[in-house]
Amino acid sequence: MARYNVTIHWHGARQITTPWADGPDFITQCPIRPGGSYTYRFTISGQEGTLWWHAHSSWLRATVNGAIVIHPKLGDSYLFPKPKCDSVIALGEWWDANPIEVIREATRTGATPNVSDAYTINGQPGDLYKCSNKDTVIVPIDSGETNLIRVINSTLNQQLFITIVHVSSSHCHCKNGNFKEGKAIESFLTLMTTRMLMLIWVMNRKMGSK
Numbered sequence: 001m002a003r004y005n006v007t008i009h010w011h012g013a014r015q016i017t018t019p020w021a022d023g024p025d026f027i028t029q030c031p032i033r034p035g036g037s038y039t040y041r042f043t044i045s046g047q048e049g050t051l052w053w054h055a056h057s058s059w060l061r062a063t064v065n066g067a068i069v070i071h072p073k074l075g076d077s078y079l080f081p082k083p084k085c086d087s088v089i090a091l092g093e094w095w096d097a098n099p100i101e102v103i104r105e106a107t108r109t110g111a112t113p114n115v116s117d118a119y120t121i122n123g124q125p126g127d128l129y130k131c132s133n134k135d136t137v138i139v140p141i142d143s144g145e146t147n148l149i150r151v152i153n154s155t156l157n158q159q160l161f162i163t164i165v166h167v168s169s170s171h172c173h174c175k176n177g178n179f180k181e182g183k184a185i186e187s188f189l190t191l192m193t194t195r196m197l198m199l200i201w202v203m204n205r206k207m208g209s210k
């Protein structure tokens with residue numbers, strides 16, 4: 001049962017002529033009350049790539065999120081060879097405690113909020129944690145294929161570092177959620193909180209082989 005007021009914020013949507021549909025609570029709208037409903041109306045035009053949305057009221061930001069994937073128009077091409085595999089990886093955080101209580105406690109005491117208990121990959125704490133190692137996201141990829149991965153940093157305040165191993169080439173193709181000319185990835189990329197990246201790479205050997 002929902003207990004908190006909430007809004008949805010749309011990261012990367014330009015909201016041209018619809019700034020009131022952007023979602024931050026008490027800035028562009030009053031929050032949606034438990035049991036209530038609200039329809040966001042806006043048009044996304046001239047954008048292609050990866051946008052995303054999440055709950056946006058206090059630390060409810062740590063709850064629901066999702067990606068908006070915009071493919072090139074029919075007949076248009078990507079700025080790179082058409083990827084064989086196109087997947088979304090949303091990175092996030094998990095608190096064992098109620099995140100609203102975590103931030104309330106921090107506000108009350110003036111201390112920094114407790115750090116999360118786990119990082120998550122598409123909602124699962126990943127294979128570093130026993131609780132979900134059977135449910136970890138696995139994207140099967142073959143050698144020689146061009147792959148596109150859309151990475152979203154939905155953590156509350158963490159910058160994350162990303163690297164791709166066993167590849168012949170890897171490029172980052174992202175600016176504010178839209179495709180742009182790719183930049184070769186030297187060693188790793190930093191992904192600031194709430195930002196997204198689009199990575200393209202060609203696998204040079206099968207995963208699992210040494």
Ligand SMILES: [Cu+2]
Nearest residue numbers: 009011056194
């Ligand atoms: Cu946000």
